[in-house]
Each structure stands twice: as C-alpha cells, then as structure tokens.
Amino acid sequence: xxxxxxxxxxxxxxxxxxxxxxxxxxxxxxxxxxxxxxxxxxxxxxxxxxxxxxxxxxxxxxxxxxxxxxxxxxxxxxxxxxxxxxxxxxxxxxxxxxxxxxxxxxxxxxxxxxxxxxxxxxxxxxxxxxxxxxxxxxxxxxxxxxxxxxxxxxxxxxxxxxxxxxxxxxxxxxxxxxxxxxxxxxxxxxxxxxxxxxxxxxxxxxxxxxxxxxxxxxxxxxxxxxxxxxxxxxxxxxxxxxxxxxxxxxxxxxxxxxxxxxxxxxxxxxxxxxxxxxxxxxxxxxxxxxxxxxxxxxxxxxxxxxxxxxxxxxxxxxxxxxxxxxxxxxxxxxx
Numbered sequence: 600x601x602x603x604x605x606x607x608x609x610x611x612x613x614x615x616x617x618x619x620x621x622x623x624x625x626x627x628x629x630x631x632x633x634x635x636x637x638x639x640x641x642x643x644x645x646x647x648x649x650x651x652x653x654x655x656x657x658x659x660x661x662x663x664x665x666x667x668x669x670x671x672x673x674x675x676x677x678x679x680x681x682x683x684x685x686x687x688x689x690x691x692x693x694x695x696x697x698x699x700x701x702x703x704x705x706x707x708x709x710x711x712x713x714x715x716x717x718x719x720x721x722x723x724x725x726x727x728x729x730x731x732x733x734x735x736x737x738x739x740x741x742x743x744x745x746x747x748x749x750x751x752x753x754x755x756x757x758x759x760x761x762x763x764x765x766x767x768x769x770x771x772x773x774x775x776x777x778x779x780x781x782x783x784x785x786x787x788x789x790x791x792x793x794x795x796x797x798x799x800x801x802x803x804x805x806x807x808x809x810x811x812x813x814x815x816x817x818x819x820x821x822x823x824x825x826x827x828x829x830x831x832x833x834x835x836x837x838x839x840x841x842x843x844x845x846x847x848x849x850x851x852x853x854x855x856x857x858x859x860x861x862x863x864x865x866x867x868x869x870x871x872x873x874x875x876x877x878x879x880x881x882x883x884x885x886x887x888x889x890x891x892x893x894x895x896x897x898x899x900x901x902x903x904x905x906x907x908x909x910x911x912x913x914x915x916x917x918x919x920x921x922x923x924x925x926x927x928x929x930x931x932x933x934x
Contacts, residue, residue: 831855910934
C-alpha cells in the first residue's frame with residue numbers, strides 16, 4: 600500500500616506519488632489532505648465524508664471538473680487547485696462559508712460563478728493564468744480580501760466593486776490588456792504591492808498618489824510616456840520598477856520618495872537624469888541601462904547609500920568626479 604506521510608495529527612500527505620486514485624480512504628478526522636503533483640482527474644469520492652477537513656491541496660493534477668458535493672465540505676478553509684484543467688468552478692463553491700484561501704490559478708477559467716461572492720471570509724483569491732476577460736462586480740462583497748491575483752488573464756478593466764476591497768494589500772494585474780490603470784485601484788488605500796507589468800498602459804492617473812501605503816510598485820514593460828507629479832506622494836514606497844517603457848523624463852515630484860531603495864528606469868528614452876534623484880537619500884540601487892544618456896549630473900554623488908549604479912548601454916561621454924567617488928567608497932558603478 601502506498602501509505603501517506605503523516606506530517607502531524609490529522610494531516611495526510613500523498614504529494615508526488617503518481618496517484619490517480621487513493622490507495623486507502625482517509626480517516627474521518629483528517630484535517631489536511633495534500634494530493635499535489637499527482638494524476639487525479641477528479642476529487643476522490645472518499646474525500647466527501649471528511650467533515651473535519653480544513654485544507655485540501657490538489658495543485659498540479661489533471662482535474663477537469665469539480666463535484667457538486669464539494670459544497671458539503673463546510674469546514675474547508677484552504678482549497679488549492681492550481682495547475683489543473685478546470686474550465687469552470689461549480690456553483691456549489693459558494694457553500695464553503697469558512698473558506699479563507701482559494702487558489703485556482705493556471706487553469707482554463709473564462710468566468711467565475713456568482714456564488715463565489717458569497718465567500719465573504721476569503722482573504723486570498725488567486726485566479727492568475729486563466730482566460731478571464733471580465734470579472735464580476737460582486738467581488739466587492741469580499742470585504743476581508745487581502746490578496747487578489749488576476750495576473751496573466753485577458754482583462755481590459757476591473758469592475759467598480761473592486762473599490763470596496765478596503766482590506767486589500769496585494770494586487771497582481773500583470774500580463775493583461777489594461778490600457779489604463781483601472782479607476783477602482785486608487786480607492787485601495789491599504790495596498791502595499793501593486794503589480795501591473797506587461798500591459799498596455801500609456802499613462803498613470805494623478806490619483807495614484809492616494810496609495811500612500813504602497814511599498815512596491817511594478818510597471819515594467821508598458822508604454823508609459825510620462826509619470827504624474829503625484830508619484831512623489833507615495834511616501835512609503837521602497838521599490839519602483841519602470842523598465843521598458845517610453846519615458847523621456849522623470850518628474851521633479853519623484854524627490855518626495857524619501858524612503859525609496861530601488862529604482863529601475865532601464866530601457867526608456869531618457870536623455871537626462873534629473874537632479875531630483877539626488878534627493879532620494881535612501882536609494883541603494885539605480886538602474887539606468889539602455890537609455891539615451893550622454894552626461895550625468897554631479898548631484899548623483901550625493902547618494903551616499905547607493906550600492907549599485909548601472910549605466911550600461913548608454914553613450915556617456917564621461918563620468919563626473921562626484922560619480923567616480925561613488926566607486927571609491929564601494930558603490931558598484933557599471934558603465
């Protein structure tokens with residue numbers, strides 16, 4: 600018998616066993632069942648009686664559908680279905696009233712059932728790497744949501760109800776079809792991470808500055824030609840990623856990012872580096888690769904905490920003595 604590993608009382612781990620069926624029914628008191636990296640085409644029927652089950656992990660299997668009896672597992676707090684072949688989620692999923700973490704990324708979902716919005720205790724919702732072109736406005740009912748991952752879909756907008764997610768801290772929107780940052784985003788005042796790389800953004804709204812809790816902002820590989828002055832209001836920002844855009848200048852307002860530690864402006868159209876960057880006293884990494892720079896301001900020498908300055912693939916005439924002195928104190932200057 601292919602016995603499971605017991606990681607603790609009530610925890611069964613049959614991960615990576617090449618199983619298409621369970622070799623034995625799980626005990627009635629099972630609280631966690633780990634079946635990741637197997638060959639299950641359906642959730643085993645022997646899971647149905649597990650009323651004490653709190654976690655069910657079925658990542659990277661061959662699931663094509665979920666049973667209607669899934670809603671009978673009313674004690675579930677975590678349901679992980681990442682990397683399967685699911686074309687839909689059953690309406691019965693709305694009966695999982697205690698569910699806190701739902702992962703259904705890397706499937707074939709083109710929509711989600713309206714019953715999903717009944718899961719008001721959800722804290723994490725992962726729907727990345729699917730085929731979602733729209734997302735229901737009912738999402739606003741998920742008032743406790745802290746992490747929402749919608750990356751690698753086909754979204755051109757977000758529903759207005761997204762603005763109701765006032766506990767949201769992490770929002771992934773990368774690799775979608777966004778031509779503008781959706782208006783509801785500016786209402787998410789607890790947001791600490793915003794990822795919207797690999798879209799078609801051409802500008803950012805002035806109200807972006809309202810996201811004063813933001814710690815990391817990733818906007819690489821878009822078509823941004825300018826940045827709003829309000830960017831400088833993001834006083835908690837530590838990382839700003841703007842590589843592979845079409846920026847010709849950086850607004851003076853960036854000087855307000857006094858806590859910024861990492862700034863990537865790689866592969867833009869910058870012909871000059873603004874003196875305002877010298878006010879970023881906490882900056883440790885500055886990436887200016889692949890721009891149109893010929894000269895650098897001497898003011899960069901004031902960045903006393905800088906550990907890496909990457910200047911490669913520009914056509915610099917010479918480095919100012921002040922920048923050379925960055926090398927002398929241990930800063931890696933590449934260029």
